Amino acid sequence: MAIFEELAGTLSGASSDQPPLLLLHGLTFDRRQWAPLLAELPGRRVLTLDLPGHGQSPSQKSYRMPVVVDLIQRAVDAAGLDAPIIVGHSIGGLIATTYAARFPARGVVNLDQPLLPGPFGRVIRDAESTLRGPGWRAVWEGLLDGMGVEALPTAAWSLVERTSRPRADLLLGYWEEILRSSDEEIEEQRRKDLTALADKQVGYRWVTARQPAPEYEQWLRGLLPDVDVIVMEGGHFPHLAYPEEVAKLL
Numbered sequence: 001m002a003i004f005e006e007l008a009g010t011l012s013g014a015s016s017d018q019p020p021l022l023l024l025h026g027l028t029f030d031r032r033q034w035a036p037l038l039a040e041l042p043g044r045r046v047l048t049l050d051l052p053g054h055g056q057s058p059s060q061k062s063y064r065m066p067v068v069v070d071l072i073q074r075a076v077d078a079a080g081l082d083a084p085i086i087v088g089h090s091i092g093g094l095i096a097t098t099y100a101a102r103f104p105a106r107g108v109v110n111l112d113q114p115l116l117p118g119p120f121g122r123v124i125r126d127a128e129s130t131l132r133g134p135g136w137r138a139v140w141e142g143l144l145d146g147m148g149v150e151a152l153p154t155a156a157w158s159l160v161e162r163t164s165r166p167r168a169d170l171l172l173g174y175w176e177e178i179l180r181s182s183d184e185e186i187e188e189q190r191r192k193d194l195t196a197l198a199d200k201q202v203g204y205r206w207v208t209a210r211q212p213a214p215e216y217e218q219w220l221r222g223l224l225p226d227v228d229v230i231v232m233e234g235g236h237f238p239h240l241a242y243p244e245e246v247a248k249l250l
Helices: 033-038 065-079 091-104 118-126 136-146 154-163 167-172 177-182 182-200 214-223 243-249
Strands: 002-004 007-014 021-025 046-047 085-089 106-111 203-208 228-231
Touching: 002 065, 007 033, 007 065, 007 243, 021 033, 021 065, 033 046, 033 154, 033 243, 046 065, 046 214, 065 091, 085 091, 091 106, 091 182, 118 177, 118 243, 136 167, 167 177, 182 214
Parallel strands: 021 046, 021 085, 085 106, 106 203, 203 228
Antiparallel strands: 002 007, 007 046
């Protein structure tokens, strides 16, 4: 483990003609969850980071998206990576998208993260009062129950359990955009980010656990005509359910 500016991480592999990878885990988890995928990428230059407030990275006063991506960008610079391909799982996919819109990147691989709040946003907004009280953990556990963890191989299921450290401040902090912004405001920000990616010709692959709703896919392709949409059924953790297949995408 090393500290890259303020974030804990692991830098592995050697520089080569292949672009380096930056791996960003999901909310409440940490960089250890990438172990099965890393095993499929021997020798590849890879930086795995603990997101702010996760794993061995220190807590922050704010987890707003601009704060998070700025911390990640400084870590990338400290690691000496040049325009990495950014792989993000769950909220890490949203962070990867935002990062690539603002800083040099060669591509984005988004693992099962829709970019608009949709029904999930309504669930989080309806649960805000609970999230701010002593029963906050029930909200997270209810969401986790719907992520298909039970369908994973035993070792992967155990890895999900070992790497999850939910905290109310993390849930509220990383979901602040949903709680404080309207769907229209969020859609406008996503539109700006995706337009920036299209203008910079940054490749984008979205791995989703289910066939996307036609209206959402139409919206996405309208902004990113060359987006590659890949359906990998089996729950919210494609990098754990299909590490070999995800590695091939990289």
